[in-house]
Amino acid sequence: xxxxxxxxxxxxxxxxxxxxxxxxxxxxxxxxxxxxxxxxxxxxxxxxxxxxxxxxxxxxxxxxxxxxxxxxxxxxxxxxxxxxxxxxxxxxxxxxxxxxxxxxxxxxxxxxxxxxxxxxxxxxxxxxxxxxxxxxxxxxxxxxxxxxxxxxxxxxxxxxxxxxxxxxxxxxxxxxxxxxxxxxxxxxxxxxxxxxxxxxxxxxxxxxxxxxxxxxxxxxxxxxxxxxxxxxxxxxxxxxxxxxxxxxxxxxxxxxxxxxxxxxxxxxxxxxxxxxxxxxxxxxxxxxxxxxxxxxxxxxxxxxxxxxxxxxxxxxxxxxxxxxxxxxxxxxxxxxxxxxxxxxxxxxxxxxxxxxxxxxxxxxxxxxxxxxxxxxxxxxxxxxxxxxxxxxxxxxxxxxxxxxxxxxxxxxxxxxxxxxxxxxxxxxxxxxxxxxxxxxxxxxxxxxxxxxxxxxxxxxxxxxxxxxxxxxxxxxxxxxxxxxxxxxxxxxxxxxxxxxxxxxxxxxxxxxxxxxxxxxxxxxxxxxxxxxxxxxxxxxxxxxxxxxxxxxxxxxxxxxxxxxxxxxxxxxxxxxxxxxxxxxxxxxxxxxxxxxxxxxxxxxxxxxxxxxxxxxxxxxxxxxxxxxxxxxxxxxxxxxxxxxxxxxxxxxxxxxxxxxxxxxxxxxxxxxxxxxxxxxxxxxxxxxxxxxxxxxxxxxxxxxxxxxxxxxxxxxxxxxxxxxxxxxxxxxxxxxxxxxxxxxxxxxxxxxxxxxxxxxxxxxxxxxxxxxxxxxxxxxxxxxxxxxxxxxxxxxxxxxxxxxxxxxxxxxxxxxxxxxxxxxxxxxxxxxxxxxxxxxxxxxxxxxxxxxxxxxxxxxxxxxxxxxxxxxxxxxxxxxxxxxxxxxxxxxxxxxxxxxxxx
Numbered sequence: 001x002x003x004x005x006x007x008x009x010x011x012x013x014x015x016x017x018x019x020x021x022x023x024x025x026x027x028x029x030x031x032x033x034x035x036x037x038x039x040x041x042x043x044x045x046x047x048x049x050x051x052x053x054x055x056x057x058x059x060x061x062x063x064x065x066x067x068x069x070x071x072x073x074x075x076x077x078x079x080x081x082x083x084x085x086x087x088x089x090x091x092x093x094x095x096x097x098x099x100x101x102x103x104x105x106x107x108x109x110x111x112x113x114x115x116x117x118x119x120x121x122x123x124x125x126x127x128x129x130x131x132x133x134x135x136x137x138x139x140x141x142x143x144x145x146x147x148x149x150x151x152x153x154x155x156x157x158x159x160x161x162x163x164x165x166x167x168x169x170x171x172x173x174x175x176x177x178x179x180x181x182x183x184x185x186x187x188x189x190x191x192x193x194x195x196x197x198x199x200x201x202x203x204x205x206x207x208x209x210x211x212x213x214x215x216x217x218x219x220x221x222x223x224x225x226x227x228x229x230x231x232x233x234x235x236x237x238x239x240x241x242x243x244x245x246x247x248x249x250x251x252x253x254x255x256x257x258x259x260x261x262x263x264x265x266x267x268x269x270x271x272x273x274x275x276x277x278x279x280x281x282x283x284x285x286x287x288x289x290x291x292x293x294x295x296x297x298x299x300x301x302x303x304x305x306x307x308x309x310x311x312x313x314x315x316x317x318x319x320x321x322x323x324x325x326x327x328x329x330x331x332x333x334x335x336x337x338x339x340x341x342x343x344x345x346x347x348x349x350x351x352x353x354x355x356x357x358x359x360x361x362x363x364x365x366x367x368x369x370x371x372x373x374x375x376x377x378x379x380x381x382x383x384x385x386x387x388x389x390x391x392x393x394x395x396x397x398x399x400x401x402x403x404x405x406x407x408x409x410x411x412x413x414x415x416x417x418x419x420x421x422x423x424x425x426x427x428x429x430x431x432x433x434x435x436x437x438x439x440x441x442x443x444x445x446x447x448x449x450x451x452x453x454x455x456x457x458x459x460x461x462x463x464x465x466x467x468x469x470x471x472x473x474x475x476x477x478x479x480x481x482x483x484x485x486x487x488x489x490x491x492x493x494x495x496x497x498x499x500x501x502x503x504x505x506x507x508x509x510x511x512x513x514x515x516x517x518x519x520x521x522x523x524x525x526x527x528x529x530x531x532x533x534x535x536x537x538x539x540x541x542x543x544x545x546x547x548x549x550x551x552x553x554x555x556x557x558x559x560x561x562x563x564x565x566x567x568x569x570x571x572x573x574x575x576x577x578x579x580x581x582x583x584x585x586x587x588x589x590x591x592x593x594x595x596x597x598x599x600x601x602x603x604x605x606x607x608x609x610x611x612x613x614x615x616x617x618x619x620x621x622x623x624x625x626x627x628x629x630x631x632x633x634x635x636x637x638x639x640x641x642x643x644x645x646x647x648x649x650x651x652x653x654x655x656x657x658x659x660x661x662x663x664x665x666x667x668x669x670x671x672x673x674x675x676x677x678x679x680x681x682x683x684x685x686x687x688x689x690x691x692x693x694x695x696x697x698x699x700x701x702x703x704x705x706x707x708x709x710x711x712x713x714x715x716x717x718x719x720x721x722x723x724x725x726x727x728x729x730x731x732x733x734x735x736x737x738x739x740x741x742x743x744x745x746x747x748x749x750x751x752x753x754x755x756x757x758x759x760x761x762x763x764x765x766x767x768x769x770x771x772x773x774x775x776x777x778x779x780x781x782x783x784x785x786x787x788x789x790x791x792x793x794x795x796x797x798x799x800x801x802x803x804x805x806x807x808x809x810x811x812x813x814x815x816x817x818x819x820x821x822x823x824x825x826x827x828x829x830x831x832x833x834x835x836x837x838x839x840x841x842x843x844x845x846x847x848x849x850x851x852x853x854x855x856x857x858x859x860x861x862x863x864x865x866x867x868x869x870x871x872x873x874x875x876x877x878x879x880x881x882x883x884x885x886x887x888x889x890x891x892x893x894x895x896x897x898x899x900x901x902x903x
Contacts, residue, residue, distance in 0.1 A: 109705050109726070109740045110225040122252050124158045131185075132157055135242060137215070138183045143789050144220050147750040152256045159252060160242040171233040171241070178222030178229055180243040187239035188213045192232040211236065221785060223249045224749065225737045253751050254735040261733065261753065264289060267312055267358065271333050276376045277369075278383065283732055284368050288830045289358045294318075294351035301335065301349040307342065308362040311335045316355025321348045339365070368830065370837040378403055381502065385425070388463060393519075397698035398512050401841065405508035410500050417493035419466035421506040429499025431458040434492055464493060514855050540564065540613040540624050548874065551575060556583045557620070561627070561873065573873055574612060577623040581892055581900065584621070590899045592725060593621065597903055599701055599727045606858050607692035609712075609722040616903050619888060628720050630713030630868035633685060637677055637708055637770060648717065650863035656680070657863075659851050661809030668810040672799040675773035679813045681865045682770040685711075687852045688719035690763060694840045697756040702730045704748075706762035707740050708769065717864025730755045741784055742775040746792050746827050760834040760843070764824030771817055772799070776825065794827040816848040 135157045139145045145153060160183070165171055174194060191210040195203040209231065212218065221227050223246055264286045268274050274282060291314065294300055300311065300318060312333045320326040320334055328334050334349055339362050369375035381403045385391050391399055408427065411417065433456040458464065513519040548561040557578040563571035584593050600611035613624040651657055657680055665678025676682065689711060696703055704726040712720045726738045733753030745761035747754045768776045776796035777787055798818055823833040834843050844854060
């Protein structure tokens with residue numbers, strides 16, 4: 001790999017030609033040593049009194065005519081040294097900006113232009129064999145293309161078009177929207193960057209921060225997401241470039257990924273041992289496939305080898321060498337018997353033609369699904385149980401967890417079963433159920449003929465239960481033990497043949513669904529959470545609300561404190577989010593805003609922002625939200641004033657706090673050089689976050705922008721996840737690049753297709769941040785592209801001193817924290833905790849959360865680390881803003897208004 005230059009704009013320059021790295025512009029760098037940011041910090045602190053003079057430094061260190069490309073390329077060593085010194089001191093000046101501002105500027109959410117998952121007709125520009133090879137070599141050195149197969153790379157190369165520039169032309173300008181990725185074929189370019197004051201004011205003159213020549217690439221960020229250019233590029237000589245735009249790149253990539261994934265799913269469905277797997281499980285299996293290519297005559301399996309890999313022929317033909325050779329072709333598999341039985345290979349297998357083979361090992365399968373026979377049985381049972389009326393009101397995840405609690409019980413012919421707080425599902429065998437209570441049987445003439453016991457035949461897949469009798473609606477009345485026994489013995493099961501049943505006891509059922517009275521109410525309601533949530537929404541319009549004051553402003557509108565008159569002495573306060581339709585249409589965000597509304601409408605959970613109502617008028621969309629004024633989790637991790645936010649006294653006296661021992665959290669962290677919230681607070685806040693995420697994920701909703709800024713503290717001190725702008729229902733995979741760079745998962749960067757599992761990566765980043773005081777991939781002065789590369793390669797570290805627990809409660813918890821974070825930050829999403837056979841339960845049941853009972857935790861009755869002192873938010877001393885409806889000279893067309901008809 002050739003030289004790499006990373007300018008301050010985050011665009012990486014690859015390969016050939018001279019270059020200069022602005023981050024290495026120091027005397028140390030000149031002497032071949034690493035640049036020392038700490039020395040810059042020391043110089044910054046020592047020279048604080050003269051900092052205001054730094055803005056004039058460019059007068060003292062002139063670079064010549066900054067717009068003369070020739071003068072840059074022919075700079076003497078003296079002028080280069082002056083340039084380095086100028087840039088060094090400008091960096092010191094930039095350090096004068098507040099830490100919080102610098103941190104927030106690197107934490108803004110990003111998004112690429114959404115694409116449709118439909119076949120894309122790519123443009124194609126003919127190229128010589130030499131040009132094709134040149135371009136393939138160039139992009140092979142760029143990490144954006146690392147996860148892309150060779151055939152897809154060829155499509156990208158064919159889609160690249162040439163663009164020529166004259167000497168002195170600007171190729172791109174700082175601040176312009178990023179549109180193209182470039183490869184330099186001929187000529188030389190210079191990279192120009194303007195320094196900025198802490199207030200964001202440009203400092204003249206701009207500086208040359210690097211050069212590049214033939215074979216170099218730049219502009220990668222434009223392929224990943226929409227972001228302004230942070231550097232200008234000038235043609236130093238006549239220039240010839242190849243380029244490809246974001247839409248072409250991402251449409252091609254998504255089209256290819258979707259096609260390949262569909263092919264793999266179709267192949268997997270044809271394999272008999274996978275036919276009982278549900279769509280979700282099958283998708284996880286496909287993610288685990290690796291593809292290996294074999295040449296004709298190459299041996300794939302040797303007879304007698306250990307059998308622990310399943311093979312599926314994607315393309316080509318292979319020969320299974322037995323007494324009579326068997327040819328296995330496309331869509332067929334081999335090695336499945338050994339996968340289940342563990343036997344040694346009974347035959348050798350050789351490639352007949354060039355063959356592409358899908359492989360998955362037994363170990364990976366068992367991590368994802370558990371033992372294969374058990375996984376198939378589990379999927380079958382989930383499907384069966386979901387058809388039983390009493391389970392129909394359960395969410396998908398609840399049914400899954402119920403089935404995991406099932407146990408097999410065997411009964412002999414002639415046995416009697418008296419169901420007692422247990423559910424039975426017949427796996428095999430037969431039985432008779434006789435009610436011990438007389439039942440009126442109606443005659444053909446319509447009058448009662450007799451009273452006799454009721455007899456019912458039970459066969460395979462039938463069920464019977466006396467699971468919840470003591471929780472029925474009439475259970476409020478006290479019963480004697482004799483009454484309870486009579487109730488349980490209302491019917492008896494007589495086993496006719498040897499019988500095996502799947503059973504579920506009431507206590508296990510209650511662990512899954514929580515309070516059984518609530519469960520019965522939900523069952524009798526007959527609707528799911530989404531329907532109930534919609535039914536609870538209040539019918540509100542602007543006339544019913546009183547506008548109090550502005551809480552915040554954004555690019556798309558405002559958030560107001562409002563009150564709804566409800567006939568009480570004190571009106572109910574809410575937050576009103578106002579989004580302008582014109583802005584939504586201009587930025588092509590209709591689908592996103594509709595998705596946000598639909599997600600919020602379908603969710604009711606204590607740790608998710610609750611939408612009370614939504615409505616629209618001619619110009620705006622309105623969200624009425626519960627008011628959450630405790631501030632962001634960000635402000636708890638990075639307090640502006642360390643004397644603020646004192647711990648709640650009730651918190652320190654709580655059983656939860658004391659369960660970690662007497663040591664102070666911050667002292668424990670300082671021992672390892674960490675500056676986060678502390679173990680106890682991290683456990684508490686992370687429990688809120690993961691429980692809210694689990695609720696979303698069980699509804700197949702991927703959140704996609706988890707960060708402390710999107711987590712608020714409510715009036716009880718618990719966390720609430722807000723801002724569903726990127727949330728999306730994902731049934732299989734989605735390919736839109738979105739999120740905040742410090743928290744984005746590798747599969748999102750690589751555009752491999754992602755789902756809710758990407759949220760577990762982001763959750764790990766937040767959890768790491770709460771303990772250490774920064775995200776795992778962030779380093780001082782890092783640019784966005786370098787940050788993405790670190791994420792892509794999973795380059796992060798834990799504090800070196802973190803070791804054994806030594807019996808200390810907080811030390812032990814830190815070891816659990818390290819284990820959880822490392823298992824969540826798996827580069828391959830297939831291996832990530834939360835995506836294995838037990839799903840999110842693997843996270844909820846992790847020892848890090850050993851002191852959390854999630855069913856109780858949701859009630860928010862335990863003391864929180866900190867409870868905000870909100871006061872009277874309607875106090876007139878806060879002042880009042882005047883609400884004025886904006887007047888527009890033109891109307892939104894009927895066609896555009898139709899886009900919001902379902903809001």
